[in-house]
Amino acid sequence: MDFFTTKNLTMKFGGLVAVNDFNITLEKGEIVGLIGPNGAGKTTVFNMIAGYYPPTEGAIVFQENIIGGKKANEITKLGIARTFQNIRLFTELSVVENVMIAYHCRIHSTFIGAVLRLPLYRREEKMMYEGAMEYLREVGLDDLALEPSGSLPYGKQRRLEIARALATGPQLLLLDEPAAGMNPNETQELLQLILRLRDNHNLTIFLIEHDMKFVMQICERMKVLDYGTTIAEGTPEEIQNNERVIKAYLGEA
Amino acid sequence: MEPTVFAQQLINGISLGSLYGLIAIGYTMVYGILRLINFAHGDVMMMGCFFAFYGIMMFSLPWWASFIIALVLTGLLGVLIDRGAYRPVRNAPRISALITAIGVSFLLENAGLVVFGGRQKAFYRPEIFSEVHTIGGVRFLELLIWVPIITLLILAVILFIIYKTKVGRAMRCISHDMETTRLMGVDVNRVIAITFAVGSVAAAAGGIMWAMRYPQINPLMGIIPGLKAFVAAVLGGIGNVAGAMIGGLLLGLAEILLVAIRPDLSGYRDAIAFAILILILIFRPTGLMGEKLPE
């Protein structure tokens, strides 16, 4: 059985076909890229996988669970976490609280237990705090744990969002333009971070990115979408030399 | 049910429904443009009634002059409310605008209690509307025939404004995208003010007919019709002016006919609207006309 696979995934908004027959299979531990011009339907693919849009047609299977049509929080619990293109932190809350919130779906206490501060809840609260700090250390934000997350600079907000996604305990991580708005230095740091996280947590990573240099460096395989249709797939080298991909990006000459 | 009784209830239902529809137009126009439930709308209607009342009682104006002046004053009141209370919170979170609207509603009700007093006041019903006709065993007040006619006239004027004038085009643009409309050089605040004026005048017209029908008024009279008119607006698909009118008619008929069929449930009349509202939101959250529900 494949680790993750989609079959003929299709999304229609009214008459508009945003994604058409999208097929992909991910092996455990891979880093796979999804690229394509603006409006190609990349984020729509993510939104279907993560449970924000129920697919119009097609199936998504993750570790033998059929997840197409499940709600976002259920899918997260099954082990798929995501970040957003336009970073969505709980900006009014502190850095560490953001990560602790992601732990909430993993605790076993009831709310009564939490109010009475029963031993199980105390243990879990401690576990949440220490676990959150551990993730923050990994992405290098542990010294900012008590700052309001909205006050962090852009690059750090990106990393915090990744730490938050990790705290849900995922096996598959969806990153929506993780390098957007970063300078080359930050991009290199991010690249190292993603590789390190993949190894430390046995992650499979599926990412959308416009920064071609970054994608070519990090991805083992990639898929190219244009107007909702897959126009190419293969290793970075194959993609770089693909006629249709060049056409899609540069337009017909 | 006997046919004559049915006909009678039909007339009652249509005239009541027209009034809900007239008030609902104001809700739906403001919501369409600002995404704001103007909680004070029912109270604006109440103010319209009192303007008309005092025009006749204090200034001894002929009834038609008093009604016209009341419409104008209520339109101005709508503009004033927008300028004084809603415009300052236009860029604030939605909840702040909603709370402001609730505040304005309470302000009008209580200011009404302070200024007008809490007692019911008899409203003047002009003789030409007071005649009681009997056709084929169906007895009805002349007013009840005029209500749907006047309502349709007002609806036609409003639809003309929205679809055939420059201001109307600007209204439709703002409801799609306020920022872009502003960038196109449209004076957005002016258009919104006009929207409030139009909606308030429609509410005042509805209110005055309501007052002639019952015929008494008090400062809290706007609450229940206001809430029901909102339900009518949702029923017709919020943002849709013609839909609001249809929603109003449906709601009016539903109320009157249900009570006619099951008189023992008459005490629950005021709950019907909300039962309908809850059912719509569960089974058809886009309203009967299929407009989009905003998030």
Added chain:
Amino acid sequence: MEEHHRRNQILTVIAVGIGLLFLYGAQEYATSYQIRILNNCALFVILAASYNLINGVTGQFSLEPNAFVAIGAYTSALLTLTPAEKQLSFIIEPIMWPLGVLHAPFFISLLAAGVVTAFVGFLMGFPVFRVRGDYLAIVTLGFGEVVRVVANNTQTITNGPLGLKGIAPHTNLWWSWGIAIITVFFIARLVRSSFGRAMKAVKYDETAAEAVGINAFWHKMLAFTTSAFFEGVGGGILAHLITTISPTLFTFFLTFNLLIMIVVGGLGSTTGACIAAIIVTFGGEYLRFVEEPINFWFIHIPAIPGMRMVIFSIILILMMIFARNGIMGTKEFSWNWVLNKIKPVKIFLRKKP
């Protein structure tokens, strides 16, 4: 994680102790008018803190507390009235069977009020949380109206418009403030737990909350049901404070008062809601003079009922325009903050000699 946790707990216990001592003094020496105001304060602390849980903390702006308070008030009153008393007051139609014979002590009736109201809130949550924002507000407002209409018409349960009279005046300062302390303690702890964090996540960004595995619907339900429970208990306190209840008592007016409190306190702050509940209650009493006839030398102004609500409405509008965060914003009262404020004073005093 929290600094000086132990010290702060001790300070809280001391503060509560001083409060109880004050209540003892009040119970012994205060006039009945003063006692009534103190009881009202406690009542509104209960109601505002629980209303703030759903509106402020979880960010689901709803307008139903009048319904919850009504359900709680009727439930507990029907339980503490004796079967004989009930038979006497239900003059139009006799009371429905099990209600007529049920009888329970005050505490049990309060608990029942909470449970029944929470159950209604739980059932109500399923339809209402299908919608958000303004729609939620109007649906819950409609729900409040429906409850009032039902109370008016179910003659055999609520005695209709006549209401219930002669309810034993069980509510004294110990009961009202005791329940208020328990309510605030429970809600504050819930808010400061992982569940409270999840509720805040739902408030700030529901989409992101779902992305990190939080079931937004169930956390709204948790907040709503908990809120309903304490509103119901508050209703029981209210019924045994004023001893006569009827449907006209539970209009939107009650909800409006609570709304002002949580707005003044700062939507989202439990302690803010408590402080504001006390301020608004006292403020309302203080402003009573504006509704009384005024005779100043030769100027005579007759009584103007409604003037206080005019002032409150204007305050609410002005707060929305100029001071949206209220007293506390979303912050909570904390001893650390207080002690930090006092510190410069202490240092100053120490330096002096």
